[in-house]
Amino acid sequence: MxxxxxxxxxxxxxxxxxxxxxxxxxxxxxxxxxxxxxxxxxxxxxxxxxNDPIMMQIQNAGRQLIIGAGVTMSGLLSNRDAQFLASAARSVGGPAIRNMATVGGNLFAPSPYGDFTTALIALDGIATLADGSTVPLADFLLKRKNDHTSIVTQISVNRPNSADEFHFLKVSRVKPKGIAVMTFAACLPRQGGRLQNVRVAAGAMAPTPVRMVSVEQALEGQGLDAGTIEAAVGVVSHDLAAPTDAIATSWYRAEVAPVHLRRLLIGASGHTGGY
Ligand SMILES: Cc1cc2nc3c(=O)[nH]c(=O)nc-3n(C[C@H](O)[C@H](O)[C@H](O)COP(=O)(O)OP(=O)(O)OC[C@H]3O[C@@H](n4cnc5c(N)ncnc54)[C@H](O)[C@@H]3O)c2cc1C
Structure with a gap:
């Protein structure tokens, strides 16, 4: 053809x-x-x-970073302002894939792909479409059209206030570049020791990457201690509809999701001694 x-x-x-x-x-x-x-x-x-340069640009806009949909994972990795996204960009395929794989394409990649998109959701990503309209990424993905006519031109994300605010974990059977069994990303800002404006997202645990609203609610306003972590882990299944595919069964994903979310939250708490 x-x-x-x-x-x-x-x-x-x-x-x-x-x-x-x-x-x-x-x-x-x-x-x-x-x-x-x-x-x-x-x-x-x-x-x-x-052939529009805006698709290839990464721009600083105060608290936000605006990423052209045509920026590749390698492009992100070599950009100083985008280093908070480095772990997520590095998790996509091997070097040859990262040289070509775009941020925009990752939004449309079928599950279990979408690792980078999971990070964007946890950073309150907003997609700009070809007509200039904007839509929160989590909503856009839920209604992701199969009509092939929507074009995303840019994605803006909130930059974390500090390096220890954003956490990303990809679980795969083959290291370092295997396909995801599951992916978690969490933005955990704290004020006076309490979590404020928490965002948690999961990839490969539903038809598209999703926000984990029940987990967010269990964390919001709390200190990140053992009790809060167990409360959050206890509702992990509420937001997910784990698929079965060539990488893992739905049953396996549901069984191990609490283990990996707990691991991410304990790492974020910085207090491993009590576990
Ligand atoms: C060997 C291999 C390993 C991979 N490993 C991973 C992995 O570890 N993690 C992961 O998440 N993905 C992985 N992928 C999937 C894929 O490479 C990435 O998801 C990548 O980001 C897709 O982007 P692309 O630009 O190559 O998409 P394309 O192939 O160009 O397009 C994919 C789809 O997205 C649509 N699209 C692309 N850009 C836009 C846009 N701006 N607006 C609207 N629609 C758009 C296209 O029309 C098409 O339907 C892998 C793929 C391969 C082949």
């Missing part, structure tokens, strides 16, 4: 092309789309790219 490549000067032009041709697909880094092409996927025959 021959593929037509269309390069557009802006996201709105690209959105028009996608809307007018249901056999067109937006092309990020191509780590998944090229695989589909090579495997003979007949559902599309046109790829659409955007």
């Amino acid at each position: 021959s593929i037509t490549s269309v390069i557009c000067p802006s996201a709105s032009d690209a959105a028009r092309v996608l809307a007018s041709n249901n056999r067109a697909r937006f092309f990020g880094g191509g780590t998944l789309l090229m695989r589909s092409i090579n495997e003979g996927d007949q559902s599309f025959d046109t790829i659409v790219r955007i």
